[in-house]
Amino acid sequence: MQKNSNVLVKAIRFATLAAVATPATVMAGGFSLNEQSASQMGVANAGAAANPENATTVFFNPAGMSQLSGTNISFGAAILDIDAEAKSASATNTLGAPVDGSNGGDIADPAVLPNFYLTHEISDSIDVGFGIHAPYGLAADYDNDFTGRFFADKTELTAIAFTPSVAVNNGKGLSMGIGMNIMYAEGRLTKYQDIRGALAQQVGAANAGPLAAAYEAQFGAPYADIEGDDIAVNFRVGFLYEMSERTQFGLTAQTGTEFELEGDAEISNFPVQNGQSPIGLAPATLNEKVRVPLAIPESITAGARHQLTDSVTLLAGATFARWSRFEELDIFSREGDSGQISQVTGRTGDTPVTHITEKWKDTWQFNVGGIWQASPEWAFKAGYAFDESPVDQYLTARIPSEDRHWLTLGTQWSDVASGWTVDAAIGTLIFADDAKVDEYQYLHSAPSQKDPNAGASNYTGEYELSAWSAAIEVSKAF
Template identity: 65%
Template sequence: MGTANAGAAANPENATTVLFNPAGMSQLSGTNISFGAAVLDIDAEAKEGAEARRNLPGPAPIMADGTRGGDIADPAILPNLYLTHEVSESIDVGFGVHAPYGLAADYEDDFVGRYFADETELTAIAFTPSVSVSNGQGLSMGVGLNVIYAEGRLTRYQDLAGRIYQTASEQAQLGGASPQQADQIARQAVSAAQDPYADIEGDDIAVTFRVGFLYELTDRTQLGLTAQTGTELNLKGDAEIRNFPVPGQPGMSTTLSEKVEVPLAIPESATFGIRHQLLDDVTILAGATYARWSRFEELDIYSREGGNGQISSISGDPITHVTEKWKNTWQFNLGSVWQATPQWALKAGYAWDESPVDQYLTARIPSSDRHWLTLGAQWKDAQSGWAVDAAVGTLLFTDDPSFIERNYQHENPDQVARLSNGAEDPSYYSAEYDLSAWSAAIEVSKSF
């Protein structure tokens, strides 16, 4: 973090090279262990003016009441552990445990956009066995597996305004109310109704592969290249809708449940890094990462009961659809290390980090491109083999994302969804977000 990950693929300082470039293990002697944790605190909150319309068609809309949802992200602590061992002069092995991906957002219960998002959570942990081989002439190659266990949760409130309005209006007119009176009665029924709450949870295990190369171009310059395959997680679990009204029994509600799965695409990526010793006490680092996030086209929840479960028999299959259509991204990094004394090194870094969220921004992931500025320091005692790294960083978002989220069709993901009567779904959530973030990390390393 101290160098904003600049040149990480070409700078094997300690056992963390298992993650950044397994080929770097060939430059570590003996046995090495690194462990630590990072904390990430993102402040994300909708600004004044956030609003949502409910799914009642017609010229007189019903707007959702509620708040802006508060700060949606709590601080996250991300631990890690890495180990490498020199088997012979040309072969090294390693193992790592880390969090490769993650997401957490939670709105207050009275959030105005609660029909689009409430809680979003993805927790992933990867176990990474690796091996590297060196030709003894400056070229090394490493390969590794990422065995990823992931679990996720998606929640939101269900918008039944259109159904409640139609039922209440028909009953009022059958009772002799005029169309104007029936409209007023139906709107009051919508306001008084309790919203059903949908809760989906699931987990899965997947595997990705990483290969890396490290080449000593000169005694001062080193190049690194790594590539990682993509995969698809199928988070299998259960869906529940609580407080769902019982048809024909006013005031009565029930809980619907069904076995479901949520496919989630994980992208391929490639990283290039360079490390150059400019002066005896100054090293500069640079790098670039390309990730194929365009694999993530939609966030869908599918029935595992053949579309005949309690929920899918009402809503269809997929049970819900969210158009994502993320884009491929670049990250560029630049950093430097100043060896101020034999024990102390000072670090600084900058990264341009492109957001994959493009045209279809959502309340679950309100994001934009960001600049990453970092500072770090390292204390190292060559005699004992102990080293401690610490770093802090801040994320500066290029703009405050502003968007209108709609419900879209699964078959035609660019087209707005239709209601059961064929009318276009008029519901939407509109907001602008204020985003900021900071991070800090500490890593302890030991060579034996």
């Protein structure tokens, strides 16, 4: 027992350190991440709510813990590499002149997503569990000379969830489970600032362009950098019903929540009047305490598992997510009208420092998969999922997304005598179309109306998107 306890402690430490140290990535079902388990990734998460193979059921359906005996651990990691690059990009500044620059390069770096899950049977009718995983993530980083740099530079969101869970069963094939996600998230938004509109009000439109160009050549364009973090909680409730020895159904629902990412906004290289400067302007740094609300959607998942023969199992599932909760990405002041940035921009009252219209839509994901148990030791898996993008009319440079098809293959090796199991999976994301961005700045008070203060500012781009993923997972039944 002492030896087993040491194994558990080491596994928990490994998963915690890796999860905290590793960033998440972009464009996997809104900003939710599919890569939570190699064993389920092998079948594209098909029927995950009804297929409790190991301790990863803590995430997919806590009711599934009732079908695991003794103590179980699962831990592993996935790597996700997305190629997201604008094949064409152009922009105009506030005065309507073209913005020089590049297409921005590949905006998404490879990311490693670790996970750890544990279940323990308390009695014949009660099981408990715990998980550490990365449920949400977002990362995009353009080259500094990106032509759309006045709309986006860096976009980062990293979320880590700690998930205690409990399940009960009635001994007649029906189980119920509940899990609580205690999530820590930190985010960052950066972009370059176009000063031409503000200068036009002071020196006229004809002089604003040359003056801004001279300022940027000497000092660089002003740069806005906003960071914040928060803790939020949501819940997952699951049911699992064993209709027969070969067929069972699962249903799980997750509540919505909202992060209030609190931190600081900094604008560096902001121009202020200076008589000693040859162009009459010199850079200053402005700071203000801010908060960024971020909505997390409700979701509901249904799954089915049917053992067609002694060696073939069929799986299917569907998930509905209420992404329409994500209507805007706003940065609000925590200092009121007295903040340095608010004073310079003239922002007052409840008006945000910055507003981005999102207006996402609700989405569906559909999954099918199968498992072939070729021998007592070896199983082979395949899966397909259609994942609908929540980004519809208001595609932005920060999240250029499209509908996608997910194809996966997996294999599993098990040693029944020792209780060890190893899963490996690979997958590819095929996007249904190129993502086409036509972005403007909109009013917070009328999110579909263009902001007149932004003038002729606009960014258009067409993105080629592709991705692959791979995962490995080690499980042990004690």
